[in-house]
Amino acid sequence: xxxxxxxxxxxxxxxxxxxxxxxxxxxxxxxxxxxxxxxxxxxxxxxxxxxxxxxxxxxxxxxxxxxxxxxxxxxxxxxxxxxxxxxxxxxxxxxxxxxxxxxxxxxxxxxxxxxxxxxxxxxxxxxxxxxxxxxxxxxxxxxxxxxxxxxxxxxxxxxxxxxxxxxxxxxxxxxxxxxxxxxxxxxxxxxxxxxxxxxxxxxxxxxxxxxxxxxxxxxxxxxxxxxxxxxxxxxxxxxxxxxxxxxxxxxxxxxxxxxxxxxxxxxxxxxxxxxxxxxxxxxxxxxxxxxxxxxxxxxxxxxxxxxxxxxxxxxxxxxxxxxxxxxxxxxxxxxxxxxxx
Amino acid sequence: xxxxxxxxxxxxxxxxxxxxxxxxxxxxxxxxxxxxxxxxxxxxxxxxxxxxxxxxxxxxxxxxxxxxxxxxxxxxxxxxxxxxxxxxxxxxxxxxxxxxxxxxxxxxxxxxxxxxxxxxxxxxxxxxxxxxxxxxxxxxxxxxxxxxxxxxxxxxxxxxxxxxxxxxxxxxxxxxxxxxxxxxxxxxxxxxxxxxxxxxxxxxxxxxxxxxxxxxxxxxxxxxxxxxxxxxxxxxxxxxxxxxxxxxxxxxxxxxxxxxxxxxxxxxxxxxxxxxxxxxxxxxxxxxxxxxxxxxxxxxxxxxxxxxxxxxxxxxxxxxxxxxxxxxxxxxxxxxxxxxx
DNA sequence: TTGTACGCGTTATCAC
DNA sequence: GTGATAACGCGTACAA
Numbered sequence: 241x242x243x244x245x246x247x248x249x250x251x252x253x254x255x256x257x258x259x260x261x262x263x264x265x266x267x268x269x270x271x272x273x274x275x276x277x278x279x280x281x282x283x284x285x286x287x288x289x290x291x292x293x294x295x296x297x298x299x300x301x302x303x304x305x306x307x308x309x310x311x312x313x314x315x316x317x318x319x320x321x322x323x324x325x326x327x328x329x330x331x332x333x334x335x336x337x338x339x340x341x342x343x344x345x346x347x348x349x350x351x352x353x354x355x356x357x358x359x360x361x362x363x364x365x366x367x368x369x370x371x372x373x374x375x376x377x378x379x380x381x382x383x384x385x386x387x388x389x390x391x392x393x394x395x396x397x398x399x400x401x402x403x404x405x406x407x408x409x410x411x412x413x414x415x416x417x418x419x420x421x422x423x424x425x426x427x428x429x430x431x432x433x434x435x436x437x438x439x440x441x442x443x444x445x446x447x448x449x450x451x452x453x454x455x456x457x458x459x460x461x462x463x464x465x466x467x468x469x470x471x472x473x474x475x476x477x478x479x480x481x482x483x484x485x486x487x488x489x490x491x492x493x494x495x496x497x498x499x500x501x502x503x504x505x506x507x508x509x510x511x512x513x514x515x516x517x518x519x520x521x522x523x524x525x526x527x528x529x530x531x532x533x534x535x536x537x538x539x540x541x542x543x544x545x546x547x548x549x550x551x552x553x554x555x556x557x558x559x560x561x562x563x564x565x566x567x568x569x570x571x572x573x574x575x576x577x578x579x580x581x
Numbered sequence: 582x583x584x585x586x587x588x589x590x591x592x593x594x595x596x597x598x599x600x601x602x603x604x605x606x607x608x609x610x611x612x613x614x615x616x617x618x619x620x621x622x623x624x625x626x627x628x629x630x631x632x633x634x635x636x637x638x639x640x641x642x643x644x645x646x647x648x649x650x651x652x653x654x655x656x657x658x659x660x661x662x663x664x665x666x667x668x669x670x671x672x673x674x675x676x677x678x679x680x681x682x683x684x685x686x687x688x689x690x691x692x693x694x695x696x697x698x699x700x701x702x703x704x705x706x707x708x709x710x711x712x713x714x715x716x717x718x719x720x721x722x723x724x725x726x727x728x729x730x731x732x733x734x735x736x737x738x739x740x741x742x743x744x745x746x747x748x749x750x751x752x753x754x755x756x757x758x759x760x761x762x763x764x765x766x767x768x769x770x771x772x773x774x775x776x777x778x779x780x781x782x783x784x785x786x787x788x789x790x791x792x793x794x795x796x797x798x799x800x801x802x803x804x805x806x807x808x809x810x811x812x813x814x815x816x817x818x819x820x821x822x823x824x825x826x827x828x829x830x831x832x833x834x835x836x837x838x839x840x841x842x843x844x845x846x847x848x849x850x851x852x853x854x855x856x857x858x859x860x861x862x863x864x865x866x867x868x869x870x871x872x873x874x875x876x877x878x879x880x881x882x883x884x885x886x887x888x889x890x891x892x893x894x895x896x897x898x899x900x901x902x903x904x905x906x907x908x909x910x911x912x913x914x915x916x917x918x919x920x921x922x
Numbered sequence: 923t924t925g926t927a928c929g930c931g932t933t934a935t936c937a938c
Numbered sequence: 939g940t941g942a943t944a945a946c947g948c949g950t951a952c953a954a
Contacts, residue, residue: 247931258941263933271939293698294644295931297635298946312664314861319660323653326681335695337676340667354676357634460864491865498867505846520655523801524832526839526867588947599925604949612923636947639930 246287255283266291297359302555306547307355307363308338309348316519317489317534318366321385324540325364331541332548334361345369352378361551364543365392368429381550383543388428393550395543395568396430402532402572403437403486406514409530409574410484411445413512413581417481418442418449421470421496422488423456434516438486456492467495471503482510490515490522493529497579501526513579528577538570587628596624607632638700643896647888648696648704649679650689657860658830658877659707662726665881666705672882673889675702686710693719702892705884706733709770722891724884729769734891736884736909737771743873743913744778744827747855750871750915751825752786754853754922758822759783759790762811762837763829764797775857779827797833808836812844823851831856831863834870838920842867854920869918879911 248262255262257280264271265280272280283289297303313319326336337358339351348370355363362381368388375382376391384394403420410418420438425431435451442449456466474483487493493515500511507513507527515522518533546566589603596603598621605612606621613621624630638644654660667677678699680692689711696704703722709729716723717732725735744761751759761779766772776792783790797807815824828834834856841852848854848868856863859874887907 245931249931259932260934260941260943261939264940267933273939276939290694291698292700292931293695294635294638294700295946296933298639298948299931299933301946303635313654313660313667314657314664316655316657316660319654319657322663323655323681326654326679327683329680335678335699338667338679339670340664342668353631354634357632358676359633359635460861494865498865501867520801521862521865524835524839524862526842586947590947600948601925601950602923605924608949614923617923633947636930637949639932640947640949642930 245292246289247292250287251280251283251289254287255279301359303359303361304334305355305358305360306334306336306544307352307358307360308336308366309341309351309355309363310338310366311341311343311368313340315491316521317517317536320536321366321540324537325544328541328544332544334544334548341367341369343367343369356380361554362547364547381547381554383547383550385539385543386430388426389430389565389567390428391565393546393566395539395546395570397534397539398569398571399430399433400437400440401433402516402534403434404441405572405574406486406516406532407438407441408445409514409576409580410486410512411441411447413482413484415482415484415512416448417478418447418484418486419452419474420449420486420488421452421454421456421492424453434486434488456488460495463492463495464499467492468499471496471499480510482512485511485513487513487515490517490519490529490531493531493579494521494525497525497527497529507579511579512581518573518575522575523577527579530577530580531575533573533575535570535573542568542570586633587630588633591628592621592624592630595628596620642700644700644702645675646699646701647675647677647885648693648699648701649677649707650682650692650696650704651679651707652682652684652709654681656832657862658858658875661877662707662881665878666885669882669885673885675885675889682708682710684708684710697721702895703888705888722888722895724888724891726880726884727771729767730771730906730908731769732906734887734907736880736887736911738875738880739910739912740771740774741778741781742774743857743875744775745782746913746915747827747857747873748779748782749786750855750917750921751827751853752782752788754823754825756823756825756853757789758819759788759825759827760793760815761790761827761829762793762795762797762833765794775827775829797829801836804833804836805840808833808840812837812840821851823853826852826854828854828856831858831860831870831872834872834920835862835866838866838868838870848920852920853922859914859916863916864918868920871918871921872916874914874916876911876914883909883911 248259251262252259269277310318310322337355341348348367365375365382365384372389372391382392384392386396422435425435452470454466457463487496493513497513501507515529515531518531522529522531589600592603593600610618651659651663678696682689689708706716706723706725713730713732723733725733727737763776766776793811795807798804828837834854838854842848856870856872859872863870863872
């Protein structure tokens, strides 16, 4: 009813104990007699006490806040990642302050300041505009996921292995020529492994292949147009040959599949295709798309695990051992569906 | 470098001012001489000061926190909604503490307690397990989005109007029979308007129609199986007739479309279809799906607007006028694509 | 324009 | 087992 906040003082007066005892009831109950515990417990109910964690933070420094900066939520890779990170609350108890950066550097810096002002104990960074060197300079526990990580701890999908799996499968599907269609990727970001893995594997198999790097656009229609162009290109350049397409992600794969399917009324036998991510779109496509499934749950959980370790370290020893950087790799999973044999 | 936090006291000593003056520099700079402002500004840089908003909150009560409880993030309706809500930070400056509830009542209550403990100024609720009556009893500014809202302020899509638009379009497409396929929906949730709007409009047009209410399942495969069954049912019951399908959402629409398309190699002329939500899947489908687009950005912004008003009210007048509940409606937009004429 | 003193709600350090 | 009392970092009357 009343919004008047009841504090330890109120409880103390009500029970004729001191504030200290009330505090102990919460933080070290065993140091009170069972009887007195009951008295206080009852008082909490009578007075309808609600704890104030902010005051607690001010007093002991542990905010139990973790900051998150994520580029967006319309890519379901990010949405699902955030979902999984938030879910770790059940395990670790950390609360999350989340900011969507839209890939703007200045904006991100502003968000970083806000997060620091709220005394977050650590942060998880998924956006990629701020160099890891700068991130590291904030001198706060940080784990990045799937981005440049030269100066910070990180968790990444083993993109290289994923590409190897995808490329190998296409080879075993007896394709004549292998294509990897991707946009320009910097060499220092984990996703570059998809390109590297594709090339290495093709060479290892000694199979004809081509790397198609283009600006694939961002909106669905841009992607669609670009894929249409590439489709024409392929049919002219490799007529009659069995083409194995390793797409950069499931969205692109779906777009390409739709184009081919509408053209031929099916996925012709001279096309095999595999995507990346295991987005919902992959299984909801006109034909379920084979893909390399990122284990987003594991990525998220591992990231928090790593971060929690770091944060605990901060709380204990003064002389932090300053161990080297930790980069964890999560192996993706090959999901065979209907666009490969 | 050092993590020793520098406080107003440190700045005060460094500049030979008092703490109060430092505080004023931030909250009422004009009350200082320009010269002294500069001195303090320089000191902030020299000492590398970082503000502590938690202390500020404890002192003045304004946490600038808003709590969010959202069912999940794998439905992109929720993901996009969260995206849009978080984006309002640029406008209103409120930070968001977000919890994913997975539709568990006890879990949600626990989250509510956590949120209250962090002195949130208000909350936005998208999950629907806790009755609005209980929510209202927490006596804190609340806005719900698209859920039962008998006792709280809310923002909802005008589902009824959306259904009217969809149904009317199918009528104008000269369909012989109209079908609305949905799962069981409680009458007190806004989405029920889709069913009501469909029925009313059909009656108004005097057109043959059927309401198909089934448990449509949750996983993609469950949905697929269910849609397959319904498809058979329709083709047997309404052979040769032009069927206008108003699907409960785009995911269902896409699933149904895939089934029909794979069966006939196209969307036959005796099928028209329209979905709901304007999810990405709608435009990425094998044929772009006509749909009723929820204006998620407007829903989110309006919700925050409403919440901010409430929160400001709390900060000012003691005798809050206790005005009646506010339920805002956002009209959806008909998006004609290729599954309707 | 600037300073003093106290309050915000909790924890930590001593005592008893 | 329990209780004073001083932090924690900042805001805010009230003075000067």
